[in-house]
Amino acid sequence: xxxxxxxxxxxxxxxxxxxxxxxxxxxxxxxxxxxxxxxxxxxxxxxxxxxxxxxxxxxxxxxxxxxxxxxxxxxxxxxxxxxxxxxxxxxxxxxxxxxxxxxxxxxxxx
Amino acid sequence: xxxxxxxxxxxxxxxxxxxxxxxxxxxxxxxxxxxxxxxxxxxxxxxxxxxxxxxxxxxxxxxxxxxxxxxxxxxxxxxxxxxxxxxxxxxxxxxxxxxxxxxxxxxxxxxxxxxxxxxxxxxxxxxxxxxxxxxxxxxxxxxxxxxxxxxxxxxxxxxxxxxxxxxxxxxxxxxxxxxxxxxxxxxxxxxxxxxxxxxxxxxxxxxxxxxxxxxxxxxxxxxxxxxxxxxxxxxxxxxxxxxxxxxxxxxxxxxxxxxxxxxxxxxxxxxxxxxxxxxxxxxxxxxxxxxxxxxxxxxxxxxxxxxxxx
Numbered sequence: 001x002x003x004x005x006x007x008x009x010x011x012x013x014x015x016x017x018x019x020x021x022x023x024x025x026x027x028x029x030x031x032x033x034x035x036x037x038x039x040x041x042x043x044x045x046x047x048x049x050x051x052x053x054x055x056x057x058x059x060x061x062x063x064x065x066x067x068x069x070x071x072x073x074x075x076x077x078x079x080x081x082x083x084x085x086x087x088x089x090x091x092x093x094x095x096x097x098x099x100x101x102x103x104x105x106x107x108x109x110x
Numbered sequence: 111x112x113x114x115x116x117x118x119x120x121x122x123x124x125x126x127x128x129x130x131x132x133x134x135x136x137x138x139x140x141x142x143x144x145x146x147x148x149x150x151x152x153x154x155x156x157x158x159x160x161x162x163x164x165x166x167x168x169x170x171x172x173x174x175x176x177x178x179x180x181x182x183x184x185x186x187x188x189x190x191x192x193x194x195x196x197x198x199x200x201x202x203x204x205x206x207x208x209x210x211x212x213x214x215x216x217x218x219x220x221x222x223x224x225x226x227x228x229x230x231x232x233x234x235x236x237x238x239x240x241x242x243x244x245x246x247x248x249x250x251x252x253x254x255x256x257x258x259x260x261x262x263x264x265x266x267x268x269x270x271x272x273x274x275x276x277x278x279x280x281x282x283x284x285x286x287x288x289x290x291x292x293x294x295x296x297x298x299x300x301x302x303x304x305x306x307x308x309x310x311x312x313x314x315x316x317x318x319x320x321x322x323x324x325x326x327x328x329x330x331x332x333x334x335x336x337x338x339x340x341x342x343x344x345x346x347x348x349x350x351x352x353x354x355x356x357x358x359x360x361x362x363x364x365x366x367x368x369x370x371x372x373x374x375x376x377x378x379x380x381x382x383x384x385x386x387x388x389x390x391x392x393x394x395x396x397x398x399x400x401x402x403x404x405x406x407x408x409x410x411x412x413x414x415x416x417x418x419x420x
Contacts, residue, residue: 006171010178014186021187036177042168045148053149054167060143061173065180091137096276098141 027076029071031085035068036061038092041099048106068092148165169254178241195199201244248303255303256342260349262292262373264358265334267366282365284335289326291354292337293317301339303379307331310382327382338377346373 004024021029031076067086075084232240247253267282291309296304305313309326316327323330339345350371351353362369 002171003174005173009180010175010180011182014173014179014182018186019183021183026187029180029184029187031179036180040174040177042141042143042146045142049142049146051150053146053153054170056145056149058141058169058173061177068323069149094137094395095141098138102142 001057028072031068031072031088032065034089034092034096035064038095038099039064041096042101045102045106049104064092123146137285176311243373247381251303251310251315252384254378254381255340256376256378257302258343258373258375259301259338259340259377260296260346261372261377262296262337262339262349263366263368263370263372264288264292264337267368282367284333286317286369287362288315288354288358289324289335289337291357295352295354296339296341296345296349298336299339299341299345299352301345303340304337305379306337307335308380310380312382314386315382338374338379340379342379346371 010084039057040058043052043057046057068085072085072086078084231243235243244253248255264284266284289306293304293306306317306326309315309329309331312325316325318325322331324335325331355371358369361367
């Protein structure tokens, strides 16, 4: 319950403050969101599995976002453009799918 | 199931080396971070109870707030970019349409003004002078002309036809030099006005090729090529005896491209676009190279459309 409220608070804060993202950081934003979603779905699943751990959640969130940004940056510097970030999106997407499937099994027993 | 996966990954990483399947298989089979399993195992060992229900620690709350913030910012960013792109695109489309309308309006206006100029000139000049001016315009290609003459039609042969004969006869395609020869020999046969596919030739016209395209006065023309010429009645006979006609007949026989000359009555040839006349100017300083001055155009008495002599 607290988690949902916190999420809503974050969304409201983001819409209310409406910060301008520097142009240099703009390419990192979408992939950071995907990485963060992966951490969140992993956390929700762990919660349902009753093995949730706060430290693990926080560390995985931050490291996911940072590593995703690093990979996008590396792809830019190496000249492979968006292909490296495509790989990141595929891997994170697979993980999100798997975790959502586990959550679904928990909730609907199907 | 959860316990089992937790044990597997937890023990598998700690215990003796086990050969896990490759990364992708592992990813598909067990998408959960192994860290959760490890943490649960650690807690079970120390006897620390898991947090009950849905409560989370303050650190996690902060992270979740951060996550909502991130999502909101990303959403804002995406929606803010979209109208910009769409605006730029629709702006360009509107600009193109606007310019096209402008061009149409201006060419209409040019047409009207040209008629007006012609009428005024007719009124201002005496009858004989106006006639002389009209004749000059007709012969230089600046005025529309009507009359009888001949039409020379050249078309590319079917593809691959030429190579079948085995002889070294060249491609069954109309080359720019063919058009040059036809035009030059038509002038030589007494033509007074010539146009190629509706492009009037003047004394400064060029027939050249750029890659695969043939350009007449820098505008591309495509086959079949119709070279229309207005001239005296004897022009057809004289042209048929000319070098380019004989050459093209032979080429047509050998390669399969089509070449025909026919009489045509009441041809109408359009006016050429206003030519850009260049004038020679005396060199200012004696040290200046005499070749620096522009060559004067339009002074030739026998117009040559070839452009090859430049």
